[in-house]
Amino acid sequence: MTLDRPRPLSGVTVTAFTLHEDQLWVLLVKPSKVAGRAAPERWILPEGPVDVERDADLLSCGRRILKEIAGLTPAHVEQLGGWGGGKRDPRGWSATHVYIALISAKADVLPTVSTAATAEWSAVMGDGVDRQLGLDHEEILAAAVNRLRSKTEYTSLPAYMLPSEFTLSELQRAFELVLERSLEKSAFRTRIHASDLLAPLDRFREGANRPAKLHRLRHRAPVYFPRPLQPKE
Amino acid sequence: MTLDRPRPLSGVTVTAFTLHEDQLWVLLVKPSKVAGRAAPERWILPEGPVDVERDADLLSCGRRILKEIAGLTPAHVEQLGGWGGGKRDPRGWSATHVYIALISAKADVLPTVSTAATAEWSAVMGDGVDRQLGLDHEEILAAAVNRLRSKTEYTSLPAYMLPSEFTLSELQRAFELVLERSLEKSAFRTRIHASDLLAPLDRFREGANRPAKLHRLRHRAPVYFPRPLQPKE
DNA sequence: ACAATAGTGTCTGTGAGACAGTATCCC
């Protein structure tokens, strides 16, 4: 890499997901808060340039953006990929490193759909949201949803979008919300118990029915199941 | 992204693999040919800055670099991920988008190990090569080898490193070289035939034994098998 | 005939899907 060429814009984009009120939500940035953008009337995904002074690496940059924009600290972060080209941003050649961040649904962090001052949660429908996004962020969001969905077929990713204690039924519902299809209870529970994903607690979720045992994640890293779920044709 | 901040260096890195003489090879750049690098005595992976004038997007940039450095056109390219930070390049904060490129092993393109003027193939041992690489390229190479290896458990990726016509035994050997373990013949063939990966040809590979039917890939995109191979503990 | 590689048949094991059944709470 030589130093005397024009450098493209370089930044980080974060697709942050959580589960709330039986739906999958993605964090969007309020268009009015983004001054000077080319399409300021459109919502976009949280993103920002690398801060050469403060960001040690790309991951820290993504975490900082999420913290600054919405005050959130994700339970899990992983890279999705990179988008770059001469035409995706009207200001010129730009490239971004995109992360998927999964947010634990704590009642105090997400009391309603709109929480943070500069960002807002939007329900995911299919592989997008109910509004047009700016730049190429519809494509990026679709890729993020599809990656989250396909990894849900063989990993424990949806567990990161639950509160720290949850029941097996709540975990199954999280998988179903991401996959947009129902799963068979017995098979799901066998799969979970055969892995060492969960540690049982001595507490129970009480209700107008048989109490359900509460569990927490046993590990920080996601679990990979031996076989993918088998989506029917 | 504001325009008035210092921009980090931004480029594309390519990890190009092929199979040749019963080994997996990765393309490295000759250190003497890279003028002005911080560690010119070390080999590195092919990489370069985005050319804002000529590269339409990141993928084109990666293809251009591979073509310019080694005259190669890959049979398959996919993104691996991004690496970026303040300390990975002594010249300052830098970020790179890394691609995995699989090169079809044609006899005329790879007559010997060293072909291109500016690059050279190096045998992959474990998840690296037999020499120290510059920058953070040992980490990137290890990630590329591991990604290639893990996707070989459930996709047809190694097929892209074979010549356009090959036998089932040659395909199985390709998988075995990537995975660094032997596979069971009958199970492998059942797996391949149950997919629509291959189209049989009417030609045969002759030798001092029963001739083997030649096949070619039926599709341009990789095939995803219903279940991963089951690595033994 | 024999070596060598190509290719097949059969058995087992694992884990997902389907579905029915039992368990335990509140009312």
Next chain:
DNA sequence: GGGATACTGTCTCACAGACACTATTGT
């Protein structure tokens, strides 16, 4: 007891692994 949800047992099926067997060439 009834409603609701938690949890389990059993059967089937798809597909990978193991391994033995047959097939077809050259020498």
